[in-house]
Amino acid sequence: MSTVFKKTGGLTDTPFSYCPGCTHGIIHRLVAEVLEELGILDRSITIASVGCSVFAYDYFNTDALQSPHGRAPAVATGVKRMHPDKIVFTYQGDGDLASIGAAEIIHAANRNENITVIFVNNAIYGMTGGQMAPTTLYNQVTTTTPLGREAISGAPLKMSEMIATMEHIAYVERCMAADGPSIMKTKRAIRKAFECQMNNEGFSMIEVLSSCNIGWKLSPVESLNYIKNTMTQTFPLGVFRERKNETNH
Amino acid sequence: MSKVEFLKGNEAIAKAALNYGLEAFFGYPITPQNELIETMSNIMPANGRVFVQAESEIAAINMVYGAAGAGARVMTSSSSVGIALKQEGISFCAGSELPCVIVSVSRSGPGLGGILPAQSDYHQSVYGGGNGDYRVIVLAPASVQEAVDDVGKAFVLAEKYRNPTMVLLDGAIAQMMASVKLPTEPLPYPDNTSWAASGAAKERGSRNVINSLYLDPTKLYAHNQKLHAKYREIAKNEAWLIDHQPESHDGAIIAYGTSAKIALGAVQRLKDEHGLNVKCIQLRTLWPFPKQALKEAIKGMKFALVAEMSMGQLFQDVLAFTRTDTVIGYVGKAGGEIITSDDIVLGYLAQMGGEQIEHSV
């Protein structure tokens, strides 16, 4: 008898606080599996943010710091500059990274901090009850866009595309956790991002389109279809930056 | 061993911090502390230490939070408006019990205010603007040399109590040049940083988490009680003032920082020109406030005058904390002008023998 699938040692035994069907749990597991498989669990430092994933410090089986809202890339900068040999990653949602923390993520990327950012984009503020996020889609109904998002409250912010313009960074990819192949692809992307950091190539960010079935008022299964069929129209998947393939200047 | 150099206050603080064994500095430009970050940008990398010019004061204090949480000796500096932006991060450092040093070079306010010296950030420093029941140790130097010495003391206190510690000076001290003795040896590093999230879970055998989130109210209350017990300990051990003329006197000037330096001249003039026997009491820590020592120092006096470059912030606290028969007077100005010995002498003469006023305004 051989094991096909069992829980990774990269996660602690603390049960996730996420709502039933929330794909945060899948993304957590992928990150933890990658840390374990790369053999870097013991020298990794998790930087948790504020939002649904605020308890990430309880879930990843690593040293961890919990950051003020939006400041995870600055906290990660402080940690990584002191410990360049350790693996430092932030785990941030769209409100944390793309709204209140927009300055910190842009400047951490622009300094090409040798950190990895796991950016979970579910186009809504889940923790606070489903308000509009900077990544909320046009016409998407939230508790603060009751008639659907219109241009007057901004366009869905495309962070991967924006971050990819930074001069020196190593890797940016947008994935989704919506079906078997996309989950496996997300894991490969996360692995690549951590490998960039291990090779001292610099800043890497993986954006993962994720579900918020409660906030979206859909079933967990319908939410996966919403990611695949609707979110990807606004947020196309793909590699936006891979410095390895570029000519050196 | 120490060596003497002729330096601007900001430069002296930077060089002293390096020599005390600073491992990382994160800052952002703001007048009047610019020479501090400029000096750091030079001497930190040259000595193999970490320097980052952050994108904002908010980012800088969060880099401090990260580096301190990872076990480093770390510092940031800023001024009034910038310190306002750092308050969230300072609250996080206090809540997570992280040692760090914040140098606050205050200018005048409110709002953008002006760039000339003031002491209007007394409340900001002592009472903070961050959320929650937390305390920051605040040292108040009155000269460049005291600023240099206080930076060392700040590292010691921050690491001893695992608490953010502030050195509060005004722009006058930061911008003036003086001959100062700089430290030449690093301070001993703390024996125990086993709490730090340094990515060494394997060596340690367990993982470390730096966190200030406690959703369970009983746990948060216990955490607050633990912090409070520490603050009581700090208040007991570290409250500090200098009674410049400890022998008995008829009256006193109570001041800190630049105002205390001016007050030293004013008490001499009160003696020489008016035959009044008045002492200068210089507050060296603003939190913990040296309540007991101040009460002792003004015991039996009919009158003591608070001199400050703010609009009664210190006066109000002195009044609240002393509660004696001594009438407490107030003289202050805030806006960038430095208080003069004339202000203090005239204020003393006008108010001595008067009734207790309750408010400065």
Place this chain on the structure above:
Amino acid sequence: MPKGKVTFEEALCKGCELCVHACPKKILKLDGQRVNANGYKVAIIFDPEECIACGLCAMFCPDTVITVERLAQ
């Protein structure tokens, strides 16, 4: 002969049905008879003979409830 064995750590299950949706053999369902300590209906395998040990149910499970083993043939 089943090819695989699926085990559920029921206490962690939140009854989201993503495993039910993911299973290519459609042999998982929520147990209609009982709930766990958190009040969630729990996922069960109702036709274990059909399991092919593909692991998709575990890959979709957001709460690491599921362990999948391949049985020796």
